[in-house]
Amino acid sequence: MDIYECILNRRSIRHYTEKPIADDVVRRVLNAGRLAPSAVNLQPWRFIVIRSGEMRRALVECTRGGKQRQLEMGTMALVACGNERDCYQHQGNFLKTYAIDVAIALEHIMLAAAAEGLGTCWIGAFDEPAVKDLLDIPDPWRVVAMTPLGYPDESPDFKGRKPLAEIVCYEKWEEKG
Amino acid sequence: MDIYECILNRRSIRHYTEKPIADDVVRRVLNAGRLAPSAVNLQPWRFIVIRSGEMRRALVECTRGGKQRQLEMGTMALVACGNERDCYQHQGNFLKTYAIDVAIALEHIMLAAAAEGLGTCWIGAFDEPAVKDLLDIPDPWRVVAMTPLGYPDESPDFKGRKPLAEIVCYEKWEEKG
Numbered sequence: 001m002d003i004y005e006c007i008l009n010r011r012s013i014r015h016y017t018e019k020p021i022a023d024d025v026v027r028r029v030l031n032a033g034r035l036a037p038s039a040v041n042l043q044p045w046r047f048i049v050i051r052s053g054e055m056r057r058a059l060v061e062c063t064r065g066g067k068q069r070q071l072e073m074g075t076m077a078l079v080a081c082g083n084e085r086d087c088y089q090h091q092g093n094f095l096k097t098y099a100i101d102v103a104i105a106l107e108h109i110m111l112a113a114a115a116e117g118l119g120t121c122w123i124g125a126f127d128e129p130a131v132k133d134l135l136d137i138p139d140p141w142r143v144v145a146m147t148p149l150g151y152p153d154e155s156p157d158f159k160g161r162k163p164l165a166e167i168v169c170y171e172k173w174e175e176k177g
Numbered sequence: 178m179d180i181y182e183c184i185l186n187r188r189s190i191r192h193y194t195e196k197p198i199a200d201d202v203v204r205r206v207l208n209a210g211r212l213a214p215s216a217v218n219l220q221p222w223r224f225i226v227i228r229s230g231e232m233r234r235a236l237v238e239c240t241r242g243g244k245q246r247q248l249e250m251g252t253m254a255l256v257a258c259g260n261e262r263d264c265y266q267h268q269g270n271f272l273k274t275y276a277i278d279v280a281i282a283l284e285h286i287m288l289a290a291a292a293e294g295l296g297t298c299w300i301g302a303f304d305e306p307a308v309k310d311l312l313d314i315p316d317p318w319r320v321v322a323m324t325p326l327g328y329p330d331e332s333p334d335f336k337g338r339k340p341l342a343e344i345v346c347y348e349k350w351e352e353k354g
Contacts, residue, residue: 003292004205006180007212007285028181030345034338035184036284039301041336046353048346055348064267090241090302097301099272100322103280107213108184111288115180124216124274125267136350145277159218161211168207169225171232173313176223 001115010110011158013119016074016150025116026076029149032112036105039088039097045105048079048135058134059146064125071123074150079131080106085140102144110147119152178292187287188335190296193251193327202293203253206326209289213282216265216274222282225256225312235311236323241302248300251327255297256308257283262317279321287324296329 001009030047038044050056056072059079063071071077082098089096110120123146131143166176178186207224215221227233233249236256240248248254259275266273287297300323308320343353 001180003178003180003183003288004209007209007289010214012214027341030341032181032184034341034344037187037189037299039299043339043344046344046346046350048348048350050348052348064269088301092241092304092307093301094305094319095276095301095321099276100280100301103277104284107281107284111180112184122214122216124265124270124272124277127269128271130269138350141350142271144272161218162220164204164207164211167211167220167223169223171225171227171229173223173225173315173318 006111006114010114011119011156012121013148013152013154013156014070014121015153016070016119016148017153018075019151020075021118021150029109029112029116029118033105033109036101036108038101038104042087042101044083044087044098045102046081046141048081050077050079051075059131062126062130062134063123068123068125070121070148071146074148076149077146078109078149079135079146080144081137081141082144083140084142098142099144106145106147113149117151118149120147120149123147183288183291185335187291188296188333189298190325190329190331190333191247191298192330193247193296193325194330195252196328197252198295198327206286206289206293206295210282210286213278213285215278215281219264219278221260221264221275222279223258223318225258227254227256228252236308239303239307239311240300245300245302247298247325248323251325253326254323255286255326256312256323257321258314258318259321260317261319275319276321283322283324290326294328295326297324297326300324
C-alpha cells in the first residue's frame with residue numbers, strides 16, 4: 001500500500017474480530033519494525049508477541065482503570081520494550097533515545113499493519129511495574145508502549161488534526177494563536 | 178511508494194545536492210507528520226523549517242562536536258519540538274508522551290520524504306539549550322530531534338539489523354543470547 005494511503009488509513013482500532021493472522025503477515029509486520037532506524041544503530045528494542053487470551057486479559061488489568069479491553073479482543077497483542085542502558089544519550093541532550101527508537105519501530109509496525117488490513121492502537125496508559133512483573137521483563141528494559149494487533153471490527157472516522165499553519169514555523173520559533 | 182519499499186529505501190543521508198525542493202513536496206511531507214497519531218490526540222508537536230544557510234550553519238555548531246554538517250548541506254533542515262506540559266502522562270507510567278509522539282510524527286515525515294526521493298537523517302546529539310536559544314524556542318517546548326531534508330548526493334548501503342529471532346519474544350520475556 002502507498003505510504004500516504006497507509007498514513008491516511010491508519011486508525012486507532014478498539015474492536016477486533018477473532019480472525020487469526022497468518023504467520024507470514026505477522027512476520028512482515030514485525031520485520032517493518034526490525035528495519036527501523038535507531039541512534040547509532042543500537043536497535044534497543046524487544047517486542048513481545050502475546051497470543052494467549054489469559055495473558056492478554058491479565059495485560060488489560062495492567063492498563064489504566066483496566067479499560068484497554070481491546071488488548072484481549074482479536075488474537076494478538078504486542079508489548080514494545082526499550083533498553084534504557086544500552087541506548088544512546090548525548091550529554092548535551094536530555095533524552096535517552098530508547099523511547100524514541102522504540103516509538104519509531106512500533107510506528108513502522110503499525111503502518112505495515114495498516115497496509116495488511118490489520119488494526120492497532122497505541123496504548124501508553126499502564127502500570128509499568130505491573131506489566132514488567134506479568135511478563136518477567138528484567139531491568140534495564142522498560143515498557144514503552146503496547147498495542148493489540150488484529151483484524152478491525154469497526155471503521156472509525158479519522159480524528160481531526162491541527163492545520164499545518166498551526167504546527168509549522170519558518171526559520172525560527174513563531175508564536176501561534 | 179509502497180510502505181515496505183519506503184521502509185527498505187530509507188537511509189540516513191549525510192550528503193545532499195543543492196537542488197531545491199518544490200513547495201508542494203514539502204507540504205506533502207510535512208502533512209504526513211501532521212496526520213500522525215498522538216496520545217489523547219494532543220498533537221504536542223511543532224516543526225521548524227529552516228531554509229537560511231546561515232541559520233543551518235549555526236545549527237551545525239549546536240550539534241555534538243559541530244560535526245553534523247549534513248544540516249547545512251542541501252537546502253533545508255527541520256527541527257522537531259515537543260510540548261512537555263501539554264502532553265499526556267499516565268501516573269502509573271514513567272514517560273511523558275511528547276517525545277514518543279514527536280518521534281512518530283517525524284518518522285512519518287521521513288518515510289514520506291523517502292517516497293518523494295528525498296533524504297533525511299535523525300540527529301539526536303545536540304546541545305538542546307543552545308538550539309532553543311538559537312531558534313527562540315520557549316519553555317515548555319523541548320527539542321526532540323532534527324534532520325536535514327534534501328535530495329541525496331549518495332546511496333549508502335543499508336546498515337545491518339539484528340535478526341527477528343533476537344528482537345521478538347513470544348508470550349513472555351525470553352533471554353536472548
